[in-house]
Amino acid sequence: MRYRLLLAGLSALVALLFAVSLLVGPAALGLTESLSALFRGQGEAVVLVMREIRLPRAILALMVGGVLGLSGAAMQGFLRNPLAEPGLVGVSSSAALGAVIALQTGIAASFTLALPLSALAGAALSVVLIVALAGPRGGALALILAGIAISALAGAGVALVLNLSPNPFAAAEIVFWMMGSLADRSMTHVALAVPFMLAGAALLLMLGRGLDALTLGEDAAESLGVRLGRLRMVVILGTALSVGAAVAVAGTVGFVGLVVPHILRPLVGARPSRLLPAAALGGAAMLLAADIAVRVIAPDRDLKLGVLTALVGAPFFLHLIWRMRRLEA
Template sequence: MSRLLLALSLLVAALFTASLLIGPARVPPLPSLHALFTGNDPMLTLVMREVRLPRALLGLMVGAALGLSGAALQGFLRNPLAEPGLIGASGAAALGAVLAIQTGLAAAFPLGLPLAALAGAMASVALILLLAGPRGGALTLILAGVALSALAGAATSLVLNLSPNPFAANEIIFWMMGSLADRSLLHVGIALPFMIAGGALLLSLGPGLQALTLGEDAAASSGIRMGALRWRLVLGVAAMVGAATAVAGAIGFVGLAAPHVLRRAVGGSPARLLPASALGGAALVLAADIAVRLLMPDRDLKLGVLTALVGTPFFLHLILRMRREGA
């Protein structure tokens, strides 16, 4: 098991390094890394520290956030089809971002968009609290999340629909495709506290999710506080997914696939899946972000478009495997 985490960590480290070394400024690897750490070449150091490093760091953080949130939600809902967008935080964050673009807030100051997106995610937590009530199980949470996602989606469409400014509408559409290009260390700084807090909350859910393997009654009767577990989950997912959406837009498929791919490798254990899926998600996003730069260096292929495209054959493979197994 720890061997799996080690292997995944090495994979993430390798992809992180590769991400640092890929870009339009074609510089050999060693001088690049040298410039990153020592600052001996002002131009190259600038590229490494202000362009490549934030992009790689955000890939790592966004991927880990999606992988971890997906694993936590799947564990809590006892359903392998749950994904991070389910409780509405990403939809609400996207709405916040869209409003920031539409109102000009995003153009007025550099962190306007991510801050508005984070505000949207936090508002979604309050709404979920209100809708799902203090008690109740997984079903009320799903229903509240579906209602919230639908509302956020409708509001986003409304903004697009009524947008008097075609450039804003265009910008919104491109932003919603999800990307890690042209982000700065400011973006890293704004997302990091939410990522750390949310990550700590979600990683602490292990014992509760483990007990939930046998259902809510079995978990509650073995000493799990179901209400507290649910709020830690909602807060953790909203913080991580809200921050991820705020800095990268919508990146689909990763939160669903990372736990799926790794479940067998951790012996099905939802607790052990949490750190593994965080690393797996980070590896997926880093790899996809490398791929968009290699596949179409001059066309700004969006990361979210690529993950969605890669997702389809993955699910076809899953379907075929299930059919072979007769499920």
């Protein structure tokens, strides 16, 4: 009962933030004007602003936030490690490397799906590495160290590729790939990324029962009929699909997958199967809020999303480490 209430509350929050996201922007539009343009297509220029500029941005914030929260919860459940998160362990930056390579080699221009597929490949490679290096028995230290190494390597790769680009704007965009932004995204990007994100999210949401069993330990889980090999495959594929597509269009936004599951875990009785949908909704709410905030704080400057999520997330991360230290001592 309490769980249903939580989901309903989170859904209402997401719906509210989605609406606010549609109503915030540099062109000061009236409320009725924007709504009639959005739903009935009245007012030529206003329709363009609402349907081609603000709607794709709000949809992407919803989806990207959702898959980041969800994949954070799934990774934490599978690795049984509270510090796992696609941004921190290098999955996002590897996806960025894949995306940047596709863009700068021109493959992305020659066939449409090359961009998300290449980002997906980058993400998949790093999840495989993380699971191999810091699998369920790896411990927090191994996970964080592997994550630092993978992030550093992928980040350096992104900077190298962009610095070698013949395009004078490319090098300045290292910031975008490291911090993420939804400025000036269009329905083209929605069409490109959302199907992959939905597929990834569907896979991750299927993990619930397996992750619940895994909380009892690997042997107990296997005796309950959970096939660990299959579970691992689904985690890898689901994370790669959703994070790869998200990064390909929005860049790397960190800490969403860390903060959201942690806030929500006590509210769902620490059951992974319940945490997964809640974390998806919470992630969507967090990213929608961050994307509204960047437009309110600096309307003309394209402040990066990752700046805000890190300002909230990094102190949170320090707090977590502090608490783990006390528990271990």
